[in-house]
Amino acid sequence: MFSQAVRIRIAPMLVCAAALAACGDSGPQAPPPPEVKIYTVELVEVPRVVELPGRVQAIRTAEVRARVDGIIERRLYQEGTDVKADAPLFRIDPREKQADYDQATAALSRAQATARNARQVAERYEPLVSKQAISQQEFDAAVAAAAQAEADVISTQAQVERAALDLDYTIVTAPVAGRAGRAQVTEGALVKSSEATLLTTIEQLDPIYVNFTQSSSELLKLRRDIEEGKVKSVPLDRVRVILTLEDGSIYEKEGHLNFLDMAVNSSTGSISVRAEFDNSRRLLLPGQFVRARVEGSAIENGIVVPQRAVQVKPEGATVLVVGKDNVLESRPVKLGILHGTLWLIESGLKAGDRVVTDGLQHARVGAPVRIEGEAGIPPVPAAKKPD
Template sequence: MKLHSALTCAGIAALAVIATGCGKSQQQQPQQMPPPEVGVIAAKAQDVPLTQDLTGRLSATRSADVRARVAGVLQKRVYTEGTDVKEGQLLFQIDPAPARATLNAQLANLASAQATYQNSHVAAERARSVAAKGLLSKADVDNANAAERTAAAAVKQAQANVETAKINLGYTSVTAPISGRASQQQVTEGALVGQGEATLLTTVEQIDPIYVNFTQAVGQLDSLRAAAAAGSVDLAEQNKAKIELLLPDGTPYADPGTLDFSDQAVDAATGAVSLRGTVPNPQHRLLPGQFVNVRLTMGELKHVWLVSQRAVQRDTNGAYVFTVGADGKVEQKRIKTDRLRGDSWIVTDGLADGDQVIVSGLQKAKPGQPAKATPWSPTPPNAAAPATAAAH
């Protein structure tokens, strides 16, 4: 009985040892961790418009001062202030009576000069006829010819005076020199105008199309020309460069414009170059003097990649991104960035089409280690679900 109990105890001890050994062997085996999941986007080369956001100010394409060019009393204003007028349209009427009287006086002087010339001409013809028969001295003939020439000159002078009087009479009807919008009158009816100087009556401005004036740093122009020389930019002709306007309230203006002037000199005070664009303004929504935001498109960057800012990292050696290769492992790629476009960097070198660029889960990615790539989107598909559930 004692022997059986001893054998039973020995068997139990042996089983315990075996169980303990199995437990130790299972704990010693390392557990295989799944690769971390990262969000990626597929790199795809494209042509990206080269845009710059600047600040500009609007001005009229044509502006003409309407002035009194003859002295007189302003009788009336014919146009409605702040409305569009056509070239040649009557705007003001100056009292024409003095100018008409001057014209009549000059017409009388012309008639007198013509009569004097006719008399001198007849006398000269008679003198020449008599002299041909030897009955008149040469001195008398010369005097008759001189009187005829003097009378002819007096006729021309009188004709010029009549023409001047007609012009001054025409100036009493003040017309629009250009088509455009006429502003407020500067002189009231009954005022004496044009006395010693050409009095300003109003201004006519042409605002369709309208100019937008702005400046661009010379360094930006230099970088653009360098990129064009390298072939990475398709530089549009300056008179074809596109202009888009944003109004002060942030509303985009519907009609795009074009760049039509670029100064050849740099402002020494600002280090910038003056530019000017022409923008259609059929509804007259844009007004001279107004400040606007200008988006200037000067060309296209050829064969570049747009990469989210979240994916681009930097160290002392420059910018880089992590990608998931065909073998499923993380790889570090050095890139060259040009500028920001929205929330993405424009990458000009370092990537290839199809590269799986890691955007989310970067803290889990290690170069040379495996990673599970899943498509990344700025807004996760299930992000709106909790909000929808809460609303219900």
């Protein structure tokens, strides 16, 4: 057992040790604020890109129809091949039209002979009337007969020309150069000019058109933005158009707008727009569906943020912004089009806002954060060009 003196010396030491232990136990320490990277919003020029569905259309379509009655004797072209203008496509049995032409030619010869005789009679009567060998009435009748005979010649000449034209129409030719489609009739079929029987169709495929529609409200908004100086306008033929094909690939040729309708479709509330493309390889076919990425005007003072900084939820899109005293706040934004990895922000942010780009998983709205650094973003990309 300890002696009384030892117990007296140990007791103060125990009291001091307890006091030191109490001084060192200050409870659990608060974790440091999470580290985040930010992007400070700047005003930049952003291409104004619109994506629209479109349909391919031949630049010119010619329906080849029968212009005379007859029986198809032979098809003179290969279906699905390119033909030149005035190339023969079909032959209609020409025998009936040949007979009509021969008959008209004979009638012309007869009319010409009658006219010569009438002129000669009038010429013989002219000196006789001055000598009163014949009456003035007889001379006038001879002159009128000669004039009538000349008119008959002109009328018969027109019949010959019409018969020659019908004879030429028995060879059906291509009105334009292009790709000739499937024949709509076969040898032995009866065709009629009164019914304008369709024989085939020729389509010019190079260059080629793509038609799409633009909402009239969007066009009105664009015009207002141009007037207010928010958007920089460019001429119509300098508006670039990039096509995305049905398999997701980018069409190899870049096109441009060449037509903007000035009338609004009353049933759809949209305006027709057309673009023209080179189609030398015949990759675009009439009726094909594509997506057109139209890039022409530019937003002068646009705002973009990295795609990873935007949280898209059913109720809308938001970003986290570092506010006063480095406290996080959630900011709803209205998204425009996606430019590569950058979202165009139409509203909700202004220049100088500090948007969180990295560290979102640890950040909490209403809590402070520690800014680790500034995140750089790539330049605003234009529409993807064909290779």
